[in-house]
Amino acid sequence: MAFRFNFFIDENENNEADARDAMDLKLHSPKCTQESVEKNKQTSSPIAASSLGPDTDKQGAETPSKKKLCFKAAKEHDIPEDLDxxxxxxxxxxxxxxxxINMSVVEMTHLDDTDREGILSKSVSSHSDLIPGVYEGGLKIWECTFDLIDYFSEAEIQFTNKxxxxxxxxxxxxxxxxxxxxxxxxxxxxxxSTVIDEITLPNAVANCIGDSSQMGSGGSGKTHEPPSKRSKKAECSPDALTKCRFFSGEWSEVSQLLVSSKKxxxxYDIILTSETIYNPDYYAALHDTLAQLLDKNGRVYLASKAHYFGVGGGIYLFEKFVEERNVFxxxxxxxxxxxxxxxxxxxxxxDSS
Structure with a gap:
């Protein structure tokens, strides 16, 4: 099996990079035209395109927009039989x-556009971790992910049978x-879909077979984290993958696929999401997806920066948006x-308990 394990990460370097990236986010992609939106609706073609941009109020101030996004069709990704x-x-x-998975290595192996979406080469060539409607940042682990993992332990969030x-x-x-x-x-x-195939699914597999295979080749199996930071969660096994399903596509399209599926x-008892509220244009779609998919007594745990420079979103703007909808x-x-x-x-x- 041709893979190897590394066990050291410079956390400070990653955090500094995240801060720089948050300051530098720009909307690079071309705007969708209304004609392209209507064409997408008619053909249900899974093309990638950007949002139309924020609404403005009468004074010209930007406000979270109604949904005016181009559609990216939903797809369920099968788990391969050969996990190696x-x-x-x-x-x-x-x-x-x-x-x-080390994402830099994935990027290097796909610079020739071998991924069907071409997002790896586009991200590298544009020097951007975000191309709205084309690539939404899934090739990078953003720091709020680790904030939320910390919180699970601190608040003793229980996932058993959820x-x-x-x-x-x-x-x-x-x-x-x-x-x-x-x-x-x-x-x-x-x-x-490239993120699911090249990053998400391999990560799930690595966590389910890593310990049973003694880290494959070249890894010592030791963590460089201090004992207080080590996970106390139970280990996975290959059988745990039978509990998993993997989907790509725009939120409302995935919601529709789930509720209309024959499966x-x-x-959901619990919905987890991190750094998904950077763009106010997406708030309506996210809110509606949460409302459609969350169980009546379920919980959403959302991690975010207070403000995303260059894009305009952030936790307090989203909080105001949710309050105005009066659902959550x-x-x-x-x-x-x-x-x-x-x-x-x-x-x-x-109205939940």
């Missing part, structure tokens, strides 16, 4: 007893933590003031 093949030519790193959705999953680490916590079902969703579907109650349960301020928000239906 999923990790072929991958470099796997480890943090807090979580294994995940049905969990990792929404906007990227690397899928939140869902993998739920899987290690003995969740009954874990579903993963990302905008880009049994029950609403919200509570900011943790604030992290290291670097750019970051927050954890809990959401539940107003």
């Amino acid at each position: 093949k999923v990790l072929e030519n991958k470099v796997v790193e480890r943090r807090w007893d979580l294994y995940y 049905t969990v959705l990792d929404l906007g999953c990227g690397a899928g680490l939140l869902g993998i933590v739920a899987l290690k916590g003995k969740a009954g079902k874990v579903h993963f969703q990302d905008y880009n 049994p579907f029950s609403k 109650r919200t509570s900011i349960v943790k604030i992290i003031d290291k670097g750019l301020q970051r927050c954890i928000m809990e959401m539940a239906f107003k």
